[in-house]
Amino acid sequence: GEDVEQSLFLSVREGDSSVINCTYTDSSSTYLYWYKQEPGAGLQLLTYIFSNMDMKQDQRLTVLLNKKDKHLSLRIADTQTGDSAIYFCAVRDDKIIFGKGTRLHILP
Amino acid sequence: DGGITQSPKYLFRKEGQNVTLSCEQNLNHDAMYWYRQDPGQGLRLIYYSQIVNDFQKGDIAEGYSVSREKKESFPLTVTSAQKNPTAFYLCASLGGSQHFGDGTRLSIL
Numbered sequence: 001g002e003d004v005e006q007s008l009f010l011s012v013r014e015g016d017s018s019v020i021n022c023t024y025t026d027s028s029s030t031y032l033y034w035y036k037q038e039p040g041a042g043l044q045l046l047t048y049i050f051s052n053m054d055m056k057q058d059q060r061l062t063v064l065l066n067k068k069d070k071h072l073s074l075r076i077a078d079t080q081t082g083d084s085a086i087y088f089c090a091v092r093d094d095k096i097i098f099g100k101g102t103r104l105h106i107l108p
Numbered sequence: 109d110g111g112i113t114q115s116p117k118y119l120f121r122k123e124g125q126n127v128t129l130s131c132e133q134n135l136n137h138d139a140m141y142w143y144r145q146d147p148g149q150g151l152r153l154i155y156y157s158q159i160v161n162d163f164q165k166g167d168i169a170e171g172y173s174v175s176r177e178k179k180e181s182f183p184l185t186v187t188s189a190q191k192n193p194t195a196f197y198l199c200a201s202l203g204g205s206q207h208f209g210d211g212t213r214l215s216i217l
Binding site for chain 2: 098
């Protein structure tokens with residue numbers, strides 16, 4: 001079945017850019033998502049990209065999709081302390097499959 | 109405002125008890141999902157329903173049951189057969205994207 005892989009941890013200095021990477025196995029995925037989870041809360045949809053797009057930008061967020069390599073990334077510009085959370089990559093085929101999440105830690 | 113409501117936020121279960129977690133949505137979405145999240149882990153799919161009166165097992169359905177009698181509601185029952193039920197349970201619905209409730213944290217007394 002579909003497999004979605006992410007690195008588990010990322011540390012970034014406040015004000016720098018964060019880049020969270022994700023790889024997936026199923027090339028028929030139609031939508032690809034990034035979610036944010038703060039402690040004790042549900043998942044908040046940050047952004048998504050259709051499989052026929054290469055890039056999507058939304059304020060400080062940039063999503064890049066490389067379909068050939070099945071690689072999705074989320075770039076957060078000017079990272080702030082409020083960006084500290086777990087970020088989940090998810091891909092959609094007949095159902096949505098999530099990665100294990102990347103914990104983003106902000107260094108002062 | 110449209111959204112997904114999960115209740116209760118915290119739930120405690122005694123050994124041998126069944127408990128039911130509530131999930132209600134007013135987004136008019138056909139598909140609804142239940143996930144389990146363990147500390148430091150990702151989301152694992154328990155059950156999902158693409159339409160009223162129909163549901164399918166996910167990856168870890170053993171010890172759980174669901175019903176989908178109404179479009180708005182998708183309750184999850186954690187039965188006494190589930191030997192390790194302590195976890196954070198998330199309900200979601202799917203339209204163009206997947207929307208999540210705030211979760212229910214289940215603990216064993």
